[in-house]
Amino acid sequence: MSGGGGTPQDNSVQLERMREDAASKAQAAQDVKDKAAADQLSQLRSAARGAAGSEAESYFASQGIDPSSYEGQIQQKLNDISAGIPTTDTNPGQYYKDVGQQVYDAATSRARAAASSGLDRIFTPNLDYTKIPANYADPTVSAIEAEQRGTAEQFLNNLKARGIINAAGYSAGEKNLDTQAAGVTARLNEIAQGALASGRQSIDDIRNQAYSAANQLKLGQTFDPSSYGSNVDQTFNDWVNNLGTTIRGKVGTSQLFDTSGLGAIAGAGQFAQNTPYDPNALAGIIGNNQDTATDNTTNQTNRTGSTGVF
Amino acid sequence: MIGAALGAIPGIIGAIMQMNAQKQANDISLMNLYQQRDNAQKQFDLATAGRTDVYGNKESFDPLTNQWKTTLTPQQQAITDAQQAEQLRSMTEDAQRARDLRARQEVRSKEAGQDYETIRNQYLYNPPKSEGAYQDEAVTDALFAQQDQAREAGKNLATLAVRSGQSSDALAGIVNAVAQQMGKGVGGALQQGKAQGRQTAQQEQGIQTQRANLMKEFASIMDDIGGYNKEAFNTPADMAALQKEQVNNISSALANQSNQLSSAYGSLARTAGQYPDLSGIAQYLSKFGDALDTSKGGTLNAPYVQPGVGSSSVVGSDTSTPMSDRIAGVRTYGGSSPSDTNALTSSFYDPTSSFKTSDWTTFNW
Numbered sequence: 304m305s306g307g308g309g310t311p312q313d314n315s316v317q318l319e320r321m322r323e324d325a326a327s328k329a330q331a332a333q334d335v336k337d338k339a340a341a342d343q344l345s346q347l348r349s350a351a352r353g354a355a356g357s358e359a360e361s362y363f364a365s366q367g368i369d370p371s372s373y374e375g376q377i378q379q380k381l382n383d384i385s386a387g388i389p390t391t392d393t394n395p396g397q398y399y400k401d402v403g404q405q406v407y408d409a410a411t412s413r414a415r416a417a418a419s420s421g422l423d424r425i426f427t428p429n430l431d432y433t434k435i436p437a438n439y440a441d442p443t444v445s446a447i448e449a450e451q452r453g454t455a456e457q458f459l460n461n462l463k464a465r466g467i468i469n470a471a472g473y474s475a476g477e478k479n480l481d482t483q484a485a486g487v488t489a490r491l492n493e494i495a496q497g498a499l500a501s502g503r504q505s506i507d508d509i510r511n512q513a514y515s516a517a518n519q520l521k522l523g524q525t526f527d528p529s530s531y532g533s534n535v536d537q538t539f540n541d542w543v544n545n546l547g548t549t550i551r552g553k554v555g556t557s558q559l560f561d562t563s564g565l566g567a568i569a570g571a572g573q574f575a576q577n578t579p580y581d582p583n584a585l586a587g588i589i590g591n592n593q594d595t596a597t598d599n600t601t602n603q604t605n606r607t608g609s610t611g612v613f
Numbered sequence: 614m615i616g617a618a619l620g621a622i623p624g625i626i627g628a629i630m631q632m633n634a635q636k637q638a639n640d641i642s643l644m645n646l647y648q649q650r651d652n653a654q655k656q657f658d659l660a661t662a663g664r665t666d667v668y669g670n671k672e673s674f675d676p677l678t679n680q681w682k683t684t685l686t687p688q689q690q691a692i693t694d695a696q697q698a699e700q701l702r703s704m705t706e707d708a709q710r711a712r713d714l715r716a717r718q719e720v721r722s723k724e725a726g727q728d729y730e731t732i733r734n735q736y737l738y739n740p741p742k743s744e745g746a747y748q749d750e751a752v753t754d755a756l757f758a759q760q761d762q763a764r765e766a767g768k769n770l771a772t773l774a775v776r777s778g779q780s781s782d783a784l785a786g787i788v789n790a791v792a793q794q795m796g797k798g799v800g801g802a803l804q805q806g807k808a809q810g811r812q813t814a815q816q817e818q819g820i821q822t823q824r825a826n827l828m829k830e831f832a833s834i835m836d837d838i839g840g841y842n843k844e845a846f847n848t849p850a851d852m853a854a855l856q857k858e859q860v861n862n863i864s865s866a867l868a869n870q871s872n873q874l875s876s877a878y879g880s881l882a883r884t885a886g887q888y889p890d891l892s893g894i895a896q897y898l899s900k901f902g903d904a905l906d907t908s909k910g911g912t913l914n915a916p917y918v919q920p921g922v923g924s925s926s927v928v929g930s931d932t933s934t935p936m937s938d939r940i941a942g943v944r945t946y947g948g949s950s951p952s953d954t955n956a957l958t959s960s961f962y963d964p965t966s967s968f969k970t971s972d973w974t975t976f977n978w
Contacts, residue, residue: 486800490799490800490803493752493803493807494752494756494799494803496745496749497745497748497749497752497753497806498749499745500743500744500745500746500748500749501745501746501749501750503743503745503746504742504743504745504746507742507743508742511737511738511739511740512738514737514738515734515737515738515739518734518737518738519734553752553753553756553757554756554799555756555757555760555795556760556791556792556795557760557792557795557796557798557799558789558792558793558795558796559796559799560796561793561796561797562789562793563790563793
């Protein structure tokens, strides 16, 4: 405590040392504190991960799934989450929320994607039109048209056989049938296209059913895409086998060729001739009828034979 | 004796020169410290400057209480009071309701998710049939209905024919007429069936559209979580932002000036007691001298170092206030002058050390 005048004591070294010591102590204390905090956080993360793993296994078990079958996916998810948790976060458990459901959903999505992919190989684009093209029913339509035409021509044959029309009249009748043929074909095609549309729809229904099942597939369920392919083949074969019946069933006993006016048309196309009047022929009755009165008498005696034709 | 005395003269002169040089170095370092303190004071003044916002509210720093004080206009005060009242009500009443609402929303969201999945599956995998398929069904129905009617009519006619004693040829004629009639009706049945099929297809497409709309609604419900009652927790944003800005300014100023002062003070401490290297500060001295020379336009704001030949001196006294000392990080100066007895007591004071700061109080400035 001198009053001045002397050279001041050099305490700078001591002062620096004190500062460094203090800083070193503070740093050491902070290091210890930091390490303790880091250890505690590490323990928290480990505990959170362990709890999350248990939760995931429990979730799988609650869904009736053996978690061991998906252990790899569970661990992978836990690793992914763990890698993204900041080391300073004091609540690591929040990152593992619903991890079981996440893994389950992801595995379910993968299973559904695999099922859909399997179906893609079977249900190629436009499979319905590939299997059932627009001209698929043409042979059936042609066959039915020929049958209908044959019936109509039989009517002309009857007229000719009875002498109501001659060759010229027959030819005129044939021409009329030719004219009607286009309309008959159009009607039959309309009916056939409807049958084709139904056939395609059957394939589409199976496809929708298959994809619906694939997209609602639950984990643990088996899915066999080929079974739907077999179903398509079976349905298609059945449809093909019944195509003729289906179209004929719609036509029924209808006579698509109109023969009611053929007698007049044929008569107009021939020379005048005298023939006995035959009401049956004009009525368009098809059959091996005779033009004689005897035949009429015979027919009258057999009238009950037509009962039950409807 | 005289010889011995003469022999000691150079040593004495050398000692005096060394002391002068030492003092000069100390003075320069001290001046550096003062300058840093002045800068710190300016920074502090800037950081603690009051301000008025666009609404007329005033903010000012009270050095006595070391606090910022906000004086609101009456209107702003009323707004703030009302806002706080609403905020309190929000947190005590609305928050609970919001929590309940969120819980219900979460339940609805999960249910909506399941419904969405169901509708989506129907939309994707149970779509309407093709129009052709519907038409085929309708045409089939129409044709079959027509056939049934024709068959029934034919049966009635046949019954009448039999009862009236008609021939089998007449019955055959009836059969043929029925077949002809059915054939003529095919076109109409096709037309009727196709129209019916188209109508059915349109109706089914309408259902598909409804499914699409339902999907949108369910998706909206699913995404509705988290958007509730956000306004209820707003705070007076303007003042909060201003205060935050002030705090940042002060923190920045303190950090900046503390570092500079610490550096300057360290330099002073190291210079004290050490033989100075005057060559390194010769240039600075010349500039400093010009700055302080009133004949050259310099100003002499105390305290300052007055350089002299072979010596220098500090002019004026430390006018720093305790508040500015503290704010600027120069708490070492408990008094108004560096020569105060309590000077240099805080900054490096270590209660666990045997080092006595009183040693520094004997420093001869």
